[in-house]
Amino acid sequence: MKKKVLYIEDEQFLARIVKETLELKGYEVLHKKDGGRLIDLLQSFSPDICVLDVMLPNIDGYTLGSTIRNIYPQLPVIFLTAKTQTSDILKGFSSGGTDYLKKPFSMEELMVRIENQLKLAAPKEDASIETQEEVALGKYLFSPGRYELQIKGTIIKLSSRESEILSILCKHANKTTDRKKLLYAVWGDDSFFNSRNLDVYIRKLRDYLSQDDGITIITLKGKGYHFTVPGI
Amino acid sequence: MKKKVLYIEDEQFLARIVKETLELKGYEVLHKKDGGRLIDLLQSFSPDICVLDVMLPNIDGYTLGSTIRNIYPQLPVIFLTAKTQTSDILKGFSSGGTDYLKKPFSMEELMVRIENQLKLAAPKEDASIETQEEVALGKYLFSPGRYELQIKGTIIKLSSRESEILSILCKHANKTTDRKKLLYAVWGDDSFFNSRNLDVYIRKLRDYLSQDDGITIITLKGKGYHFTVPGI
DNA sequence: GGGAATTAAGGTTAATTAAGGTTAATGAAT
DNA sequence: ATTCATTAACCTTAATTAACCTTAATTCCC
Incomplete structure (x- = not known):
C-alpha cells in the first residue's frame, strides 16, 4: 500500500520537483498551494504524513500544524522553511x-526524513498480542483488536472470550499451550466448570478455523493444546 | 523521573556546554569522550535517548548508532555533526x-529536538480529549466542546450525555473502556437502571457513527466496550 | 507381555442464566 | 412545547453450567 503524503507549498517550481520526486519514490502525493479546507482534506485523503511549507498565503504552516496535531495526535508533520532562526x-x-x-534542502534529505518519520510513527513492534494489529493464521487473518477472523473476505465476529483464547493460543503457535495456564489466564482458576467451559470454546475455535486444514488445535492430554499454524 | 541522556562527544568545550544545558533542563546526562564499552554503558545507564557526535576517535558515531539500533530498536539516537553533505x-x-x-546548532534547537524525539518514542498516549477541541473519528469530526459530530458537512447535534460518553470512548480509542468505570464516570454508580441507560446511549452513538464502517463499538460482555477507530 | 476393564481427561451438544440491546413510554428541565 | 434523560418492558446473544459421550492412559489379570 502506497504511503500518502499531503504536501502544502505555494512555490510552484519547488512544489513540482518535490511532488515528482516523491511520486518517483512510490508515494501518493496530494499537493495544495494553501491550507484551505485542511480538515476536509485530511479526512478525505487520510495522509500518512504531512509536509508543510511555513510561509503560505492566508494561513501559515504553523497554524496548519497545530490544527493537524489537534485532530490527529499521531500524524507526522514536517515543516519546510527558509526561516532559520532558532x-x-x-x-x-x-x-x-x-x-x-531548513530550505534549501536536498531532495534526498527530505526523502530520508520522510521515511524516518514514517518509521517512527509506525506501530511499535515490542507490543504484546493485546495491542497487536493482525496475525495471519494460514488462510485466515485474525485481528484481535477488532475481534475478527477473516477468511476469503468473509468476516467471523468473535466474542471477547473466543478472541482472548485464540490470542493466547497464537502466542504459543506451533508450541504447546499449557491447559492449566490457559485456564488461569482466562478465568483465574482451573475449576471443573471452567475446564468444561474451555472445552466449549476450543470446540468453537476449531469450528471457526476448520476451513484451513493446515490449522489444528491438537489436544495433548494432561498437558494442553498444540496450536499448529503453517508458516509462523 | 529524570530522563537520561547518553552523550558521546570528544570536543571538550562543546561537550561541557551541552552537558550543563541539558542538566539545567532537568536531564540526567552521562557524557563520554568516545564510544568505548558502549554496550555496557547502555545496559548500566539505560538512557532514554542517545546524542552522538559523528567524528569520534576510534569508533565513529555511525557505527555506534548501528550498534545501538541493533540492541535497542526503539531508542532514539540524534547525530550531531559538522558533516553537512547529503x-x-x-x-x-x-x-x-x-x-x-548539523553543527553549529543552537542549544535551543538541540533541546527541542531531544524533547521531540522523546515524545515520539514515548508509548502512544491516548489523545487526551480535554485539551482537544476537535478529534477526527474516521470520516467524522467530533467537537466535544460544541457537542457536535460532523460528517460531510452535515452536523449532528449531540446531547451532553451523548457527547460525554463519546468523549470517554475516545479516550480509550482502540482499547477497551471498562463498562463499570464508564458507568461510574457518567452517573457515579452502576445501578441496574443506569446500566440500561448506558445501553440506550451506546445504541444512539452506534447509530450516529454508522456512516463509517471503520468505526465500531464492540461489546465485550462482562468487560466493556472496544471503540475501534481507524488511524488513531 | 498383551488385551480387556477402569478411569481420568477432554469433547459435544443443549439448557440455563446473566449481560446487554432495542424500542417505546414516561418524567424533568428548559 | 420541545428536547433530553430516565425508566420500563421485552428481546437477543454470550457465557456458563449440565448431562452425556469419546478417547487416551493406566491398571489388572491371565
Whole structure:
C-alpha cells in the first residue's frame, strides 16, 4: 500500500520537483498551494504524513500544524522553511511538528526524513498480542483488536472470550499451550466448570478455523493444546 | 523521573556546554569522550535517548548508532555533526539515527529536538480529549466542546450525555473502556437502571457513527466496550 | 507381555442464566 | 412545547453450567 503524503507549498517550481520526486519514490502525493479546507482534506485523503511549507498565503504552516496535531495526535508533520532562526524552529516543534527542515534542502534529505518519520510513527513492534494489529493464521487473518477472523473476505465476529483464547493460543503457535495456564489466564482458576467451559470454546475455535486444514488445535492430554499454524 | 541522556562527544568545550544545558533542563546526562564499552554503558545507564557526535576517535558515531539500533530498536539516537553533505545525512539515518543535527546548532534547537524525539518514542498516549477541541473519528469530526459530530458537512447535534460518553470512548480509542468505570464516570454508580441507560446511549452513538464502517463499538460482555477507530 | 476393564481427561451438544440491546413510554428541565 | 434523560418492558446473544459421550492412559489379570 502506497504511503500518502499531503504536501502544502505555494512555490510552484519547488512544489513540482518535490511532488515528482516523491511520486518517483512510490508515494501518493496530494499537493495544495494553501491550507484551505485542511480538515476536509485530511479526512478525505487520510495522509500518512504531512509536509508543510511555513510561509503560505492566508494561513501559515504553523497554524496548519497545530490544527493537524489537534485532530490527529499521531500524524507526522514536517515543516519546510527558509526561516532559520532558532525561534522559528522552536515554534515549528511547538506547533506539533515532528521534524523541521531548513530550505534549501536536498531532495534526498527530505526523502530520508520522510521515511524516518514514517518509521517512527509506525506501530511499535515490542507490543504484546493485546495491542497487536493482525496475525495471519494460514488462510485466515485474525485481528484481535477488532475481534475478527477473516477468511476469503468473509468476516467471523468473535466474542471477547473466543478472541482472548485464540490470542493466547497464537502466542504459543506451533508450541504447546499449557491447559492449566490457559485456564488461569482466562478465568483465574482451573475449576471443573471452567475446564468444561474451555472445552466449549476450543470446540468453537476449531469450528471457526476448520476451513484451513493446515490449522489444528491438537489436544495433548494432561498437558494442553498444540496450536499448529503453517508458516509462523 | 529524570530522563537520561547518553552523550558521546570528544570536543571538550562543546561537550561541557551541552552537558550543563541539558542538566539545567532537568536531564540526567552521562557524557563520554568516545564510544568505548558502549554496550555496557547502555545496559548500566539505560538512557532514554542517545546524542552522538559523528567524528569520534576510534569508533565513529555511525557505527555506534548501528550498534545501538541493533540492541535497542526503539531508542532514539540524534547525530550531531559538522558533516553537512547529503550523503552523510543519509548515512546517519541509515545507521539507525532518528534525527540528525548539523553543527553549529543552537542549544535551543538541540533541546527541542531531544524533547521531540522523546515524545515520539514515548508509548502512544491516548489523545487526551480535554485539551482537544476537535478529534477526527474516521470520516467524522467530533467537537466535544460544541457537542457536535460532523460528517460531510452535515452536523449532528449531540446531547451532553451523548457527547460525554463519546468523549470517554475516545479516550480509550482502540482499547477497551471498562463498562463499570464508564458507568461510574457518567452517573457515579452502576445501578441496574443506569446500566440500561448506558445501553440506550451506546445504541444512539452506534447509530450516529454508522456512516463509517471503520468505526465500531464492540461489546465485550462482562468487560466493556472496544471503540475501534481507524488511524488513531 | 498383551488385551480387556477402569478411569481420568477432554469433547459435544443443549439448557440455563446473566449481560446487554432495542424500542417505546414516561418524567424533568428548559 | 420541545428536547433530553430516565425508566420500563421485552428481546437477543454470550457465557456458563449440565448431562452425556469419546478417547487416551493406566491398571489388572491371565
